[in-house]
Amino acid sequence: MSRRNLRLSRRYARALFRALSDGASRRAARERLSALVEWIAKTKEAEALLRHPLVKAEDKLALLKTALGDADPRLVAFVELLVDRGRVEALPEVYQAFSDEVLKGEGVVHIDVRAARPLDDRLRDRIRRAFLARGYKTVELTETVDPSLIGGFVLKAGDLWIDSSMRNALHRLREKLAAGVESRSEGGA
Numbered sequence: 001m002s003r004r005n006l007r008l009s010r011r012y013a014r015a016l017f018r019a020l021s022d023g024a025s026r027r028a029a030r031e032r033l034s035a036l037v038e039w040i041a042k043t044k045e046a047e048a049l050l051r052h053p054l055v056k057a058e059d060k061l062a063l064l065k066t067a068l069g070d071a072d073p074r075l076v077a078f079v080e081l082l083v084d085r086g087r088v089e090a091l092p093e094v095y096q097a098f099s100d101e102v103l104k105g106e107g108v109v110h111i112d113v114r115a116a117r118p119l120d121d122r123l124r125d126r127i128r129r130a131f132l133a134r135g136y137k138t139v140e141l142t143e144t145v146d147p148s149l150i151g152g153f154v155l156k157a158g159d160l161w162i163d164s165s166m167r168n169a170l171h172r173l174r175e176k177l178a179a180g181v182e183s184r185s186e187g188g189a
Helices: 003-019 023-042 044-051 057-068 073-084 088-105 121-133 166-188
Strands: 108-115 138-145 153-157 160-163
Touching: 003 073, 003 088, 023 044, 023 057, 023 073, 023 088, 044 057, 044 088, 057 073, 073 088, 088 108, 108 121, 121 138
Parallel strands: 108 138
Antiparallel strands: 108 153, 153 160
16 A cells, blocks of 8 residues: 555544544444455455446445444444545555554554564563553554565554564665665766
């Protein structure tokens, strides 16, 4: 996803977060959106209908309203806004950003770590302590082993993204070397 789409998804998520004034309604909306996103992903016909440019917005909205059932009217109005603005395809990203906002409001942070090899207990503990020191009450850590990183890890927690992988370091080095070669060839010609 592009940075622009990510910013838009977060903006929509924050708007929904503000529209739902209490924790209970936010948690309920989070559950409904989760179920909706999961249903769309599992139901290929629904996904195709929602993505198709020739399907009218009111038909897309009717499908989504049926899927939402008796959801909070503010959530239904929010989904209607996404459909009206042609942003329904961003629903999974909006859901993820909204979920992060809800969890953050409750003092919970979810951290995704991709590492070249399994994290050792000491590093896992350092990560948890760092986020507890930032004021979070609960730290949920998900680890994935990704040998393509070569070494190091990539950490994502809400808006925070840390890439200390060897693959990224090699990529940056390659860019610096290419830039150095280009500047020498321009200066020497």
